[in-house]
Amino acid sequence: METTAKPSIRSHQHSTDFGDPIAQVMGLELRRRIQASGYMLIFALAITGAMGVIALMAADLFLAGTLFAVTAVILGAYIGVNIAGPSRKTPLLVGALLLVLYFYLLLSGGVNNTGLMWAVMLVPGFINLYGYKWGTVTLAFVGGATALILFYPEFPGLLAQYDTGHRARFIAVFGALTALTAILDSSRHQTQQMLHKLTAELENHACTDALTGLANRREAYKAISDLERRNADLAGRYTVLIGDLDSFKAINDTFGHSFGDRVLQDVARILRENTRADDVVARWGGEEFLILLPNTDVAGGSILAEKLREKVEALSATYAEPVTISISFGVAQDNPAAATQGQMLAEADSRMYRAKKGGRNQVVSD
Numbered sequence: 001m002e003t004t005a006k007p008s009i010r011s012h013q014h015s016t017d018f019g020d021p022i023a024q025v026m027g028l029e030l031r032r033r034i035q036a037s038g039y040m041l042i043f044a045l046a047i048t049g050a051m052g053v054i055a056l057m058a059a060d061l062f063l064a065g066t067l068f069a070v071t072a073v074i075l076g077a078y079i080g081v082n083i084a085g086p087s088r089k090t091p092l093l094v095g096a097l098l099l100v101l102y103f104y105l106l107l108s109g110g111v112n113n114t115g116l117m118w119a120v121m122l123v124p125g126f127i128n129l130y131g132y133k134w135g136t137v138t139l140a141f142v143g144g145a146t147a148l149i150l151f152y153p154e155f156p157g158l159l160a161q162y163d164t165g166h167r168a169r170f171i172a173v174f175g176a177l178t179a180l181t182a183i184l185d186s187s188r189h190q191t192q193q194m195l196h197k198l199t200a201e202l203e204n205h206a207c208t209d210a211l212t213g214l215a216n217r218r219e220a221y222k223a224i225s226d227l228e229r230r231n232a233d234l235a236g237r238y239t240v241l242i243g244d245l246d247s248f249k250a251i252n253d254t255f256g257h258s259f260g261d262r263v264l265q266d267v268a269r270i271l272r273e274n275t276r277a278d279d280v281v282a283r284w285g286g287e288e289f290l291i292l293l294p295n296t297d298v299a300g301g302s303i304l305a306e307k308l309r310e311k312v313e314a315l316s317a318t319y320a321e322p323v324t325i326s327i328s329f330g331v332a333q334d335n336p337a338a339a340t341q342g343q344m345l346a347e348a349d350s351r352m353y354r355a356k357k358g359g360r361n362q363v364v365s366d
């Protein structure tokens with residue numbers, strides 16, 4: 001059963017678009033980073049604006065002018081990012097802006113030599129923007145460059161006066177904060193991925209029949225609705241086969257329930273192996289199967305049903321038990337002008353019953 005389950009889940013996912021959970025995680029991650037970029041820009045905007053006002057009040061016109069110019073650039077970036085819409089480049093642009101701003105404040109000292117404190121804000125910022133791996137790499141670069149600027153004797157361009165004891169402590173705190181934030185983000189990331197994987201598995205369980213690995217009835221309904229929604233304008237869009245194993249109660253009664261289960265699994269495999277990847281093969285009920293055939297008319301469906309009927313019949317010879325296995329099929333094509341989904345399924349069902357009444361082991365399609 002283990003080996004037969006995979007193809008059906010594949011084909012059935014094909015038709016219902018569950019998507020790859022890892023791709024979903026990456027999409028979510030990108031959205032989160034773009035959102036974080038927006039917050040970072042607003043935060044940087046508020047801080048530089050406020051620092052500009054403080055510098056203006058302290059009559060430091062050059063610093064105030066520079067800070068207001070930076071505020072204008074950040075505002076421009078915020079508007080630009082919102083006009084351009086979500087893009088992978090947004091976190092890069094925001095990161096570059098923050099770096100320029102930080103190094104300017106570090107070198108100039110900003111207002112009252114507080115420039116260095118900006119580095120603390122960069123820690124959660126970069127981890128959020130680039131994730132724990134690339135965020136840590138970027139922060140290691142920022143930390144290294146900061147240490148170089150602070151400890152290189154007479155570093156050119158360093159106008160700010162930072163206390164020597166504070167410099168060393170600052171580098172230690174910055175490193176510890178980076179490590180801690182990266183660890184927290186990595187565990188958040190792992191938990192999120194596990195959650196997505198579990199959700200995908202649960203979804204898979206909810207739409208798969210445990211015995212045969214086929215799509216279950218609920219999923220078959222969903223597949224039909226999806227198909228109808230996707231091809232709303234096309235006529236003669238699909239055909240369904242409803243197949244019911246003949247005299248299955250007698251097989252169970254004679255050879256036991258577990259033998260009956262084995263037959264159901266083998267029939268499921270045959271139906272799957274002899275249909276296309278885009279077709280949906282579902283367990284419709286106990287010993288009843290539904291096959292959804294997109295882009296197929298009733299004539300094509302009848303040919304396939306006949307082929308499947310023969311294959312199921314040939315299954316009998318593969319058992320040591322003297323068993324006769326056969327299946328009766330009802331075939332119906334959707335008719336968008338007249339029939340609802342329910343009517344079409346009822347038609348396939350009533351044709352299947354006519355096949356039973358007509359002597360079983362046959363296909364009825366009109």
Ligand SMILES: Nc1nc2c(ncn2[C@@H]2O[C@H](COP(=O)(O)OP(=O)(O)OP(=O)(O)O)[C@@H](O)[C@H]2O)c(=O)[nH]1
Pocket residue numbers: 211244245246247248249250252256257258259260261264285286287356360
């Ligand atoms: N082994 C097994 N049997 C099942 C399962 N689900 C349904 N069945 C059996 O399938 C049988 C269906 O019997 P009926 O509805 O009387 O139909 P039938 O004997 O196939 O007769 P016709 O459909 O008229 O040819 C019942 O005995 C159910 O118990 C299952 O998962 N495993």
